[in-house]
Amino acid sequence: MLRYMFYNHRLLLTLIFAVVLSACANRAPGGYKLVKLNSENHNSRVKIIVLHYTVSNTARSLNILTTGEVSSHYLVTNDPSPKVYRLVDENRRAWHAGVGSWYKYYDINSVSVGIEIVNKGPTNGDWEPYGDEQINAVAKLVKDIARRHNIDPKNIVGHSDIAPQRKQDPGPAFPWQQLAKQGIGRWYNEDAVRQAELRFLESDNLPDAEWIQSQLRRLGYATPSSGVLDKETVNVLRAFQMHYRPELHDGTPDARTMAILEVLP
Numbered sequence: 626m627l628r629y630m631f632y633n634h635r636l637l638l639t640l641i642f643a644v645v646l647s648a649c650a651n652r653a654p655g656g657y658k659l660v661k662l663n664s665e666n667h668n669s670r671v672k673i674i675v676l677h678y679t680v681s682n683t684a685r686s687l688n689i690l691t692t693g694e695v696s697s698h699y700l701v702t703n704d705p706s707p708k709v710y711r712l713v714d715e716n717r718r719a720w721h722a723g724v725g726s727w728y729k730y731y732d733i734n735s736v737s738v739g740i741e742i743v744n745k746g747p748t749n750g751d752w753e754p755y756g757d758e759q760i761n762a763v764a765k766l767v768k769d770i771a772r773r774h775n776i777d778p779k780n781i782v783g784h785s786d787i788a789p790q791r792k793q794d795p796g797p798a799f800p801w802q803q804l805a806k807q808g809i810g811r812w813y814n815e816d817a818v819r820q821a822e823l824r825f826l827e828s829d830n831l832p833d834a835e836w837i838q839s840q841l842r843r844l845g846y847a848t849p850s851s852g853v854l855d856k857e858t859v860n861v862l863r864a865f866q867m868h869y870r871p872e873l874h875d876g877t878p879d880a881r882t883m884a885i886l887e888v889l890p
């Protein structure tokens with residue numbers, strides 16, 4: 626009796642297995658027999674989150690980003706109650722970054738999610754401030770994407786970080802420090818920066834161009850190795866300041882900028 630039950634049990638399992646397998650094997654649209662299994666061995670294509678401003682208003686931006694030659698995964702509006710539009714699936718490659726690089730990544734569109742934020746950027750030298758509600762929406766969105774793709778905080782960047790020779794967005798009005806307080810992106814220890822700044826000021830001796838260039842490269846920026854403070858290096862310094870010391874971003878290598886360069890992890 627026991628033996629009979631055992632065989633019966635095995636037969637039942639075999640039958641179930643066969644039914645499950647036949648359910649998995651489907652005709653793919655290409656006409657071949659497709660069996661779908663789920664390997665555990667894969668990871669996300671997304672390594673970087675890139676923030677932009679649109680310059681244009683919501684309606685015009687949506688039009689450009691859906692019918693023009695550029696796109697982004699998301700657009701965050703500047704309404705009193707901001708909306709987040711999803712324009713491109715995160716698994717797909719949107720066209721937002723253009724020529725640029727960050728650390729070892731050179732094809733940024735292939736490894737990033739792009740977020741456009743409705744903001745005018747600079748008008749007659751003044752930068753339009755970002756509203757609190759809009760920044761709240763951006764923060765929630767970035768946090769969600771960063772968590773799902775396990776993004777390294779240093780890889781949450783602005784367009785100007787990955788393309789400092791061409792781009793200024795999201796600009797010095799973007800509150801990176803406020804986001805950093807919510808655990809979004811890379812920031813520095815203020816006490817350590819103040820100490821380093823004091824040391825540079827007291828010694829009256831700022832680091833040379835070669836050191837500045839190597840620090841910028843260490844922090845992910847594509848920077849020349851010329852050993853002189855050329856125009857390209859000043860552009861990178863300006864992008865660095867817009868992100869980490871936005872109150873003054875003229876590309877001057879002052880003590881405070883040198884201190885942040887040294888301390889930033």
Ligand SMILES: [Zn+2]
Pocket residue numbers: 676677678721784792794
């Ligand atoms: Zn941009």
